[in-house]
Amino acid sequence: MNIEQNLKLKLQKAFSKLGKNINLSDIVIEHSRDVSHGDYATNIAMKNCRLFNKSPRDIANDIIQNIDMEGIENIEIAGPGFINFFIKNDSLQAIVKKIIEDGDNFGKGEKKNFKINVEFVSANPTGDLHVGHARGAAIGDSICRILSFAGYDVTREYYINDAGSQILHLAESIEARYKEQLGLPFEMPQDGYYGEDVKTIATTILNEDGKDVLKMSDPISFFRERGTFLELEKIKKDLKDFGVAFDVFSSELKIRSNEAVEKEIEFLKPHIYQDGKALVLKTSDYLDDKDRVIQKSNGDYTYFIPDVVYHVNKKSRGFDLLIDVLGADHHGYINRMKSALMMHGYSADTLEVELIQMVRIIKDGQEMKASKRTGNAITLRELFEEVGVDSTRYLFAMRAASGHLDFDMDLAVEQSSNNPVYYAQYAHARLCSILEQGHNIAFDIEASQLEKESEMALLKHLVSFPSAVLEAAKERAPYKITNYIHDLAECIHHFYTECRVIDTEH
RNA sequence: GCGCUUGUAGCUCAGUUGGAUAGAGUGCAACCCUCCGAAGGUUGAGGUCAUGGGUUCGACUCCCAUCAAGCGCGCCA
Numbered sequence: 001m002n003i004e005q006n007l008k009l010k011l012q013k014a015f016s017k018l019g020k021n022i023n024l025s026d027i028v029i030e031h032s033r034d035v036s037h038g039d040y041a042t043n044i045a046m047k048n049c050r051l052f053n054k055s056p057r058d059i060a061n062d063i064i065q066n067i068d069m070e071g072i073e074n075i076e077i078a079g080p081g082f083i084n085f086f087i088k089n090d091s092l093q094a095i096v097k098k099i100i101e102d103g104d105n106f107g108k109g110e111k112k113n114f115k116i117n118v119e120f121v122s123a124n125p126t127g128d129l130h131v132g133h134a135r136g137a138a139i140g141d142s143i144c145r146i147l148s149f150a151g152y153d154v155t156r157e158y159y160i161n162d163a164g165s166q167i168l169h170l171a172e173s174i175e176a177r178y179k180e181q182l183g184l185p186f187e188m189p190q191d192g193y194y195g196e197d198v199k200t201i202a203t204t205i206l207n208e209d210g211k212d213v214l215k216m217s218d219p220i221s222f223f224r225e226r227g228t229f230l231e232l233e234k235i236k237k238d239l240k241d242f243g244v245a246f247d248v249f250s251s252e253l254k255i256r257s258n259e260a261v262e263k264e265i266e267f268l269k270p271h272i273y274q275d276g277k278a279l280v281l282k283t284s285d286y287l288d289d290k291d292r293v294i295q296k297s298n299g300d301y302t303y304f305i306p307d308v309v310y311h312v313n314k315k316s317r318g319f320d321l322l323i324d325v326l327g328a329d330h331h332g333y334i335n336r337m338k339s340a341l342m343m344h345g346y347s348a349d350t351l352e353v354e355l356i357q358m359v360r361i362i363k364d365g366q367e368m369k370a371s372k373r374t375g376n377a378i379t380l381r382e383l384f385e386e387v388g389v390d391s392t393r394y395l396f397a398m399r400a401a402s403g404h405l406d407f408d409m410d411l412a413v414e415q416s417s418n419n420p421v422y423y424a425q426y427a428h429a430r431l432c433s434i435l436e437q438g439h440n441i442a443f444d445i446e447a448s449q450l451e452k453e454s455e456m457a458l459l460k461h462l463v464s465f466p467s468a469v470l471e472a473a474k475e476r477a478p479y480k481i482t483n484y485i486h487d488l489a490e491c492i493h494h495f496y497t498e499c500r501v502i503d504t505e506h
Numbered sequence: 507g508c509g510c511u512u513g514u515a516g517c518u519c520a521g522u523u524g525g526a527u528a529g530a531g532u533g534c535a536a537c538c539c540u541c542c543g544a545a546g547g548u549u550g551a552g553g554u555c556a557u558g559g560g561u562u563c564g565a566c567u568c569c570c571a572u573c574a575a576g577c578g579c580g581c582c583a
Contacts, residue, residue: 079526296581303583332578497547
């Protein structure tokens with residue numbers, strides 16, 4: 001039994017003895033910052049002034065007169081009406097045995113029978129992943145790991161936009177580079193991709209598919225298919241080396257097959273009107289601030305309608321919740337997609353969008369603009385090869401996604417020993433060292449000798465790990481875990497400095 | 507012009523869903539290894555929580571206005 005949960009139950013019982021009911025979820029147990037405020041504290045007396053119609057301190061007094069003191073050393077009332085709990089040492093010491101017994105499962109949430117689909121990265125296969133994708137990949141992957149550990153059934157998904165006009169531009173660019181390498185006259189398309197990666201792909205196609213591609217009946221389709229495949233292979237490899245894996249890759253082309261878009265439009269007909277030759281979806285009937293064109297005057301569909309098909313497709317696969325991890329520049333897209341899902345009878349919170357704010361790369365004290373087109377952009381691979389995978393991921397994961405992030409390359413690289421990730425790794429190394437040197441010494445699994453301040457602080461922090469996991473999962477906030485790790489490392493360093501662990505004298 | 511996001515120490519950022527003296531890293535200054543990894547620990551300086559109102563026992567947190575920054579506002583994706 002978790003100590004916090006236990007305290008909540010005790011408080012609930014004390015309330016019922018006083019003739020009042022309170023929900024466990026309405027009881028807040030805080031970790032006291034100051035040791036003189038005990039180990040745990042609650043503001044429950046202040047929150048329920050009206051319920052008792054008494055002063056907070058009087059209520060607090062009533063509560064502690066009626067509370068079960070099992071496992072509790074002392075209770076004090078402080079300040080305006082805080083109740084401070086001083087926990088008996090052995091209650092905290094018991095966590096050591098539990099952690100050793102649970103092993104890697106310590107803190108793991110119970111199976112929730114709740115299926116979540118997390119879509120992230122989903123970069124167009126038209127070039128290398130850049131730093132913006134890197135942040136999305138690090139945070140998206142961390143969210144998946146956390147949700148999974150917290151007990152949710154998680155599917156990681158990548159949506160490949162392989163049907164739009166951007167892909168056509170890619171195909172034309174590859175064709176131009178292919179001609180170039182054959183020594184033929186060539187012209188890059190206006191919205192073409194000028195990066196080195198396109199030249200590399202043209203070379204690969206020349207080597208693997210030969211010199212006669214242009215003689216095919218539809219060379220552009222060939223370049224499109226091969227180009228998408230090769231770009232995607234590169235993306236997959238970059239992500240894999242970055243420690244990110246996906247369960248499902250969904251292709252827009254496949255989503256569009258079997259006239260899925262036409263069927264979708266038929267289904268949405270009651271919400272569609274005609275504007276000239278174009279078809280418009282009345283998303284403003286729901287959450288959107290304006291209606292959205294789904295079919296252009298020239299007969300082409302906009303990107304939006306296959307996206308709707310895709311989200312409906314995901315939902316139809318039996319997920320309880322869809323999470324999209326998107327760049328913040330897509331925020332205008334949230335309400336229109338939710339509106340479309342609502343037209344299908346789903347509630348607005350069927351889809352949850354985690355926006356990842358922009359990343360600025362700072363080098364030599366200046367911002368480096370990331371541009372896919374110039375070929376000089378900083379890619380995901382460059383980033384983690386220069387900074388290191390662990391470090392890069394930690395630096396992204398440790399900041400809330402909602403804030404703009406300055407990623408200082410000079411700091412991350414040159415002063416890597418001062419990097420926050422090393423602080424945690426060093427604590428780990430020290431503990432490993434103790435285990436190695438003390439491998440033939442028996443453990444005191446009851447941990448009954450732990451009683452110094454730094455030892456109790458460490459135990460308390462260990463006890464709080466399961467609630468840190470729950471919190472991080474609920475908030476979709478990986479940085480709550482890195483914060484936990486930092487505080488844990490701090491506890492360990494204090495403990496290590498103050499206490500000698502290997503002691504054959506006793 | 508409208509909308510979303512953000513504004514906290516010199517810099518990069520937390521702040522547990524309205525609570526006790528607003529915290530950490532980094533940078534700066536001074537200390538601490540005959541002993542488990544000094545990539546560590548201790549101490550100090552550094553704040554008008556963008557600004558101005560409001561709500562209440564109590565506001566960095568909630569509401570309104572203003573200022574500043576980023577991003578959106580397309581029959582592009």
